[in-house]
Amino acid sequence: MNAGPCSNACFTGKLVRLVAYDPEKDTEYMARWNLDSEYQQLLDSGPARLWTPKQMKEWLEKHLDELYGFTIHSIEDDQMIGLIDLGGINWVTGDSWVGIGIGERAYWGKGYGTEAMNLILRFGFEQLNLRRVTLNVFEYNQRAYQSYIKCGFKEEGRMRQWMQRGGERFDLVFMGILREEWETVHAEVLHTASHPLPTG
Amino acid sequence: MNHMPLFESQNLRLTPLDAEKDAQAISLWTYELDIAARLREDQPARPMAAMEVKKIYERWQKEADDSNRQFLFAIRKRETYHTENDTVIGVLRIMHVEWVHGAAYLDLVIGDHEDWQRFAREALDLALRYAFDELSLFRVTAVIAEHNQQASDLFEQARFTLEVRQRQAVYYNRQAWDKLHFGLLRPEWKMQQLAEVSA
Numbered sequence A: 001m002n003a004g005p006c007s008n009a010c011f012t013g014k015l016v017r018l019v020a021y022d023p024e025k026d027t028e029y030m031a032r033w034n035l036d037s038e039y040q041q042l043l044d045s046g047p048a049r050l051w052t053p054k055q056m057k058e059w060l061e062k063h064l065d066e067l068y069g070f071t072i073h074s075i076e077d078d079q080m081i082g083l084i085d086l087g088g089i090n091w092v093t094g095d096s097w098v099g100i101g102i103g104e105r106a107y108w109g110k111g112y113g114t115e116a117m118n119l120i121l122r123f124g125f126e127q128l129n130l131r132r133v134t135l136n137v138f139e140y141n142q143r144a145y146q147s148y149i150k151c152g153f154k155e156e157g158r159m160r161q162w163m164q165r166g167g168e169r170f171d172l173v174f175m176g177i178l179r180e181e182w183e184t185v186h187a188e189v190l191h192t193a194s195h196p197l198p199t200g
Numbered sequence B: 001m002n003h004m005p006l007f008e009s010q011n012l013r014l015t016p017l018d019a020e021k022d023a024q025a026i027s028l029w030t031y032e033l034d035i036a037a038r039l040r041e042d043q044p045a046r047p048m049a050a051m052e053v054k055k056i057y058e059r060w061q062k063e064a065d066d067s068n069r070q071f072l073f074a075i076r077k078r079e080t081y082h083t084e085n086d087t088v089i090g091v092l093r094i095m096h097v098e099w100v101h102g103a104a105y106l107d108l109v110i111g112d113h114e115d116w117q118r119f120a121r122e123a124l125d126l127a128l129r130y131a132f133d134e135l136s137l138f139r140v141t142a143v144i145a146e147h148n149q150q151a152s153d154l155f156e157q158a159r160f161t162l163e164v165r166q167r168q169a170v171y172y173n174r175q176a177w178d179k180l181h182f183g184l185l186r187p188e189w190k191m192q193q194l195a196e197v198s199a
Helices: A023-034 A037-043 A053-066 A112-126 A142-151 A179-192 B019-029 B033-039 B050-067 B113-134 B149-157 B186-198
Strands: A016-020 A068-074 A079-090 A095-102 A132-138 A154-165 A168-178 B012-015 B071-077 B088-098 B103-110 B139-145 B161-172 B175-185
Touching: A016 A079, A016 A112, A023 A037, A023 A053, A023 A079, A037 A095, A068 A095, A068 A112, A079 A112, A095 A112, A112 A132, A112 A142, A112 A179, A132 A142, A132 B161, A142 A168, A154 B103, A154 B139, A154 B175, A168 A179, A168 B161, B012 B113, B019 B050, B019 B088, B033 B103, B050 B071, B071 B113, B088 B113, B103 B113, B113 B139, B113 B149, B113 B186, B139 B149, B139 B161, B149 B175, B175 B186
Parallel strands: A095 A132, B103 B139
Antiparallel strands: A016 A068, A068 A079, A079 A095, A132 A168, A154 A168, A154 B161, B012 B071, B071 B088, B088 B103, B139 B175, B161 B175
């Protein structure tokens, strides 16, 4: 196989590019997004909470080392619109968790998150030698669920009535994608992208 | 209120985990790598010395004290009058408690195969009574590797539902296995209790 270099192109799609975290700048955005409680309830199962940018910066600086994480920037206006991380990696089985949040509402439902996920999956499978990627999504987050299906994730089950919100109970949905599945789905997608997957 | 003892059953007792005293016995169980993997969750599994087991327990205990999201017990055979002389046969952890959601994970480790055959169900019943009656949880989850057939059998017998099958998420004995999540809800457990009483 004749693989090209993994440079900026690996982290750039048509709509978004992935940019390394900069705790100094990013936490202003992150603190502002957290004021949107719906965003928090789509992202996290813990109680919605508020932190100052300074508290978030301290947290991020402490945990940055464990994360294979990025901020998501829209290419058109170079605005930071969200976050995406691989984490909790089991290096024996090659299994990683992935989490994503699009904090800027104007970019919801337009394919930005889906493309960011495709980029980080490529990084995980091609550079970190992952065998599978795992995620959780809440039953009430249909938009995210559909996006993950588009990326090639398959539902692997649901923990029934695992969470409680507003007095109602919801399932915690598990999804996973194996490397072979990703290769099948993305052989097509990446060929049509601006920076195609090198093939041999 | 009808009092049912939480910490003893016909053959078993739940006692505090005594890192000092129990670490030696437990370190011998870690040659079964499935057990080692459950003690050392964040790194590849390998057998561990008593000193390492003791450190893990101290860390768990500190987490339990700081976060109030973890509950730890040693499982002992009721052999003598004096609890402290009873043999430790296993460890019970109720962990990652999400108080907002009433959800938690349960990990039942029993070191010896024969002890598992004889006592696993009795230990699980103690664990469930503690989780549902004392912690008032809504649901518990047990995560096991597919190759651990005796654990699958146990949770199926106890009417857990196989809820999640994470494909090829475990590597053991030269091959990839699925990771299985079994769940039991409070109403399901209550129904079983009623059925037992009326039987």
